[in-house]
Amino acid sequence: MSAPQAVLFDAPGPRARRRILIASVVAGLAVLALLVVAVLRLVERGQFDAEKWAPLVDPSTKEFPQVWGLLLDGLLVTLQAAALAVVASLLIGVTLAAVRLSLGRAGRMPLVALMELLRGLPVVVTILYVYVVFLATGLDVEQFWALVVGLTLYNCVIIAEITRAGVQSLPKGQVEAGLAVGLTKSQVMRLIQLPQALRAMLPAIISQLVVILKDTALAIVVLNSVHDLMWHANKIRIFLDNPLQTYFVVAVIYILLNLVLDRLAHWTQRRLSRAGTEKVVDEANAPVEGEPRRSTTA
Amino acid sequence: MEFLTEHFDDFVNGFFRSLSIALWGAVGSLLLGTLLAVFRVSPIPVLQGFGAAYVTLVRNTPLTVLLFGMAFGVPGLGINASFYLFGVVTLILYTAAFVCEAIRSGIATVPIGQAEAARAIGLTFGQSLGLVILPQAMRSVVPPVGSVIIAMIKNSAVVGAAGVGSDLFSVYKRMTSALGYAPLPVLTAVAVAFLIMTLSTGALLALAERRMAVAR
Numbered sequence: 328m329s330a331p332q333a334v335l336f337d338a339p340g341p342r343a344r345r346r347i348l349i350a351s352v353v354a355g356l357a358v359l360a361l362l363v364v365a366v367l368r369l370v371e372r373g374q375f376d377a378e379k380w381a382p383l384v385d386p387s388t389k390e391f392p393q394v395w396g397l398l399l400d401g402l403l404v405t406l407q408a409a410a411l412a413v414v415a416s417l418l419i420g421v422t423l424a425a426v427r428l429s430l431g432r433a434g435r436m437p438l439v440a441l442m443e444l445l446r447g448l449p450v451v452v453t454i455l456y457v458y459v460v461f462l463a464t465g466l467d468v469e470q471f472w473a474l475v476v477g478l479t480l481y482n483c484v485i486i487a488e489i490t491r492a493g494v495q496s497l498p499k500g501q502v503e504a505g506l507a508v509g510l511t512k513s514q515v516m517r518l519i520q521l522p523q524a525l526r527a528m529l530p531a532i533i534s535q536l537v538v539i540l541k542d543t544a545l546a547i548v549v550l551n552s553v554h555d556l557m558w559h560a561n562k563i564r565i566f567l568d569n570p571l572q573t574y575f576v577v578a579v580i581y582i583l584l585n586l587v588l589d590r591l592a593h594w595t596q597r598r599l600s601r602a603g604t605e606k607v608v609d610e611a612n613a614p615v616e617g618e619p620r621r622s623t624t625a
Numbered sequence: 626m627e628f629l630t631e632h633f634d635d636f637v638n639g640f641f642r643s644l645s646i647a648l649w650g651a652v653g654s655l656l657l658g659t660l661l662a663v664f665r666v667s668p669i670p671v672l673q674g675f676g677a678a679y680v681t682l683v684r685n686t687p688l689t690v691l692l693f694g695m696a697f698g699v700p701g702l703g704i705n706a707s708f709y710l711f712g713v714v715t716l717i718l719y720t721a722a723f724v725c726e727a728i729r730s731g732i733a734t735v736p737i738g739q740a741e742a743a744r745a746i747g748l749t750f751g752q753s754l755g756l757v758i759l760p761q762a763m764r765s766v767v768p769p770v771g772s773v774i775i776a777m778i779k780n781s782a783v784v785g786a787a788g789v790g791s792d793l794f795s796v797y798k799r800m801t802s803a804l805g806y807a808p809l810p811v812l813t814a815v816a817v818a819f820l821i822m823t824l825s826t827g828a829l830l831a832l833a834e835r836r837m838a839v840a841r
Contacts, residue, residue, distance in 0.1 A: 448819060549786050
């Protein structure tokens with residue numbers, strides 16, 4: 328994390344340290360002033376009134392169990408949509424990457440064009456498109472599936488790109504050794520290239536899961552009957568007439584979920600680098616993290 | 626295809642309305658994101674903490690939560706504006722967090738030896754920053770910031786779909802409900818319009834990237 332500072336600054340001397348201290352105090356006061364103004368405004372407009380918060384935070388109110396019951400129902404749908412989209416994106420994405428890598432230049436043209444198309448479309452358009460196609464073909468399924476399929480179409484392409492980068496960064500000797508011991512090309516892909524690539528790319532893939540989880544909340548702007556967390560939040564907001572408080576609580580739920588996933592990504596990354604597999608990633612392209620240089624910023 | 630020829634003006638207007646959301650979003654988020662990145666790489670702990678907290682909170686909140694909180698919550702604070710303005714401001718606040726991280730990662734790619742070499746030959750802090758590090762950082766910032774901008778164009782569709790009025794999505798809604806056209810062809814036209822925005826930006830950025838690439 329200290330890499331940028333390590334590039335930009337020399338270790339500060341006594342004078343610089345004094346200046347930094349003064350600047351810190353000034354900046355601290357500015358941030359504090361900003362917070363005070365915001366809080367005063369909130370108090371003045373009655374946004375801290377008990378009636379706005381109690382149904383969300385006070386278990387003794389009669390609304391509390393209902394409100395949280397609805398939020399949990401919504402959370403369940405959100406997690407279901409995210410989980411289904413994640414699994415489908417991973418399966419299709421990895422397959423896409425393998426197919427794309429094994430095709431010749433001419434053979435992969437249509438595939439690449441399709442992938443670029445899906446990557447260039449906003450996810451909301453893709454989700455709505457899937458729903459409209461469902462309607463046009465007379466397919467009578469819930470909007471929930473339009474959300475899952477839409478998210479999958481967009482994210483499988485991203486997963487495929489991540490996987491392809493992982494496979495291409497493997498040393499050439501891996502393929503050559505595989506072929507030399509008599510494996511077929513598809514066996515080399517399945518048994519040698521993909522497992523190593525996926526291990527190396529795991530942190531990037533987990534970060535993409537955060538994106539999928541967040542994107543489930545997009546359903547609300549194009550579909551009207553996916554009863555996810557956001558949908559219930561809107562109902563609660565209308566019922567309790569407390570938009571700031573309701574969306575604040577919902578934001579906290581999403582942030583906590585995503586931070587857990589983020590921790591998971593860091594944890595896998597640490598585990599993987601301890602196992603020594605990070606050398607598989609192309610070192611020339613790896614981000615420069617100046618960990619031995621910490622002393623310059625301390 | 627008659628809906629396209631008869632209502633071509635509507636589509637063009639909707640396209641430019643959607644484009645304007647994306648353009649204001651790009652200008653605003655680049656400015657705010659750069660400021661946040663400066664905070665995060667500055668030697669002042671308070672600003673570093675502020676930048677880090679902002680990025681963590683905003684990046685992990687879905688855009689729609691911010692959008693609805695802004696559009697329905699902020700008027701309760703006595704601040705009133707059009708949905709369009711609220712939408713653009715939310716898009717800027719949201720994208721700035723990603724721009725900040727992209728700029729930071731770009732700065733981090735400058736090898737430490739560059740700064741050390743600059744100091745070793747006796748350049749001052751200002752010289753080594755202005756002549757050696759920042760010019761290289763600017764170049765390596767182009768690809769990550771570029772992909773953030775493309776993602777932002779796609780997110781401007783979310784702002785449009787949430788209902789700012791007279792953008793591509795409201796054209797779609799009006800043509801399919803009030804005018805009774807079949808949804809699929811109209812939505813295809815809308816999708817093509819968005820593809821024009823994202824793919825042309827992508828091509829421009831690829832060009833910029835090639836021109837600015839450095840062999841290292």
